[in-house]
Amino acid sequence: MNVVRACALRTLRRLVLPSVFAIGFAWLATRADAVRTTTGDADFAALVWLHVPALWLTGAALLIAIDEWPLFHRGREDAAWIARIAPGPWHGCAAAMAGALLGLATGLGIVAAVFAALLTASEGAHVRARVPLPAIGEPTLVPNAGTIRFDARDAGSIAQLDVRATPIRRVGDPILPVGLEVFADGARLHDAPFEVAASSHRVRLRFEARDVEQIEVRRSPGYAPVLLSFPPNAIEAGSATERSAIGNAILAALSYLLPATLALATLCVLRRVVRGPVAVVLLLGVPIIATVLELTPNGAAIDACARGRWLPSEPLLTSSLVFAIWFTLAMVASAFVGRRR
């Protein structure tokens, strides 16, 4: 039995009860709040509640980790037994950390799968990779010009298009709808023109899967001449390949491993300085801070999951980079922390 295996099994065993509570609570919350949507934007809206079991399990696993391995902080009496024999430059902390994260990963995966299976998605919701299409030329549709084009050559085979144009009005102007029509390589993608009034209004068009080179958005005649802006991500193509919603939820939940890793890595550095209560505060505080400040991509991942976006295709790398730097520095520094208590 090595440290990784022992800590993983122990973490998993001790996470059973918190998992049951977390699923029960989050499921009840979704029933009470009835988070559902009829817009095409939040296909799996109730999955935002995945934050609750994920955060709960993360906190529980971190506390289990420091309980399992006595060298994570000062002042543990039983540390005297293993301080001398703990292996490696991290004196077993890295192995215990890996074990705890492995246990947490399994727990998160199971909870997310159960959770995603319990919750109903909005009608016609699918998990797809989304590709923002860049505008060819100025990303605005001026009142007197009828057309704006988007390059879809890099999107591959697509079966869905999300359109979110932003009307630009002067203060005091009445809010009047603008009619739009969308064409893929000259073929119209829908029967009747659709209307855009508010800037947050996203329209989803579904069609037979096809390879498209260019998307064209035209202003329908007979509507108010309002200036329309198409910022980046205003037109997003949805890949023709449908992905597993449960798989996507599992990936989203697993993103909580990153703040958990940061918390344990930080504690590894400070293990000779902090005692139990401070270690607990640190372990529970770091994931929350990392999530709120978006130092780790778990918040964005669950958000994207709730919108039916296939996570592996999402640009979550920026915050992952902060995580990678923090983690690397912490682990390197902690390798130089002595084992003497």
Add this chain to the structure above:
Amino acid sequence: MDEVVISVSGLCVRFAGRGSIEPVTALDGVDLELRRGEITGLLGPNGSGKTTLLRVLSGDLAATSGSVSVLGTHPGDPRTVSRLGVQPDAKLPFPHLGAAELLEYLGTLTGMPRLAARAKAAALIERLALLGAGRRPVRTFSTGMARRLGIAAAMLTDPEVLLLDEPTAGLDPNGSLLVCEMLQELAGRGRAVLVASHHLQEVEQISDRIYLLHRGKVATEGALDDVLGTDQFELLVSGLDEARRERIAQAVVESGGKPEAWRRARRHLFALFRELDGNP
């Protein structure tokens, strides 16, 4: 057999003060030698520095000054992990594990192959009379059982040197006897054993040498006969009535000696306990 395995010279350990806490000198110029095949007793009242000395020897605490050599290297050298067995006076880790599982786990942490650790754990559990408790979680153990398991943990790798902190504290007489016998057997096999304790009688019974610590300094040290021996001799006799005993006393006086006292010899309480347990 008298090869020195641990050598300490001029060892000082000072704990810095902080705020209103005064600095403390826990060890002050301690010299000590531990030899193969010997049981060395480290005696002293609470706070005399016994545990601090053991912590330094096991590499758990750095010396402020002085030199310490453990098995020819510095304390805490990873190469000595399996050659040095340490039983701290602290509660056991991983209390959810059973005795066998805990010993196996600790064995693998020291680098033992898993199967070897398992076999050694089973043998030690039997040796230390813990057979019935092999699968019970350690947290349910009595103080004495936990203490015996701790000694087993220190002996897992069959170390050349054993450092034991209060090994018989909390043990019943049978348990104490078992441990003492085992330590004597280990010394007989050429192991060096250092026993820190304030249970003077037990240490006196099994030690070849003693070090008496007082306020961080070695107050006295040496072989038991040298340290505790007097110019008085005891004669145990049986089968004599009072008149005959008086004649012996008279003979002692006539020989130039001075009879100090007639003391009735007693059995040791250990013997009584063993008798009650059906082990005469």
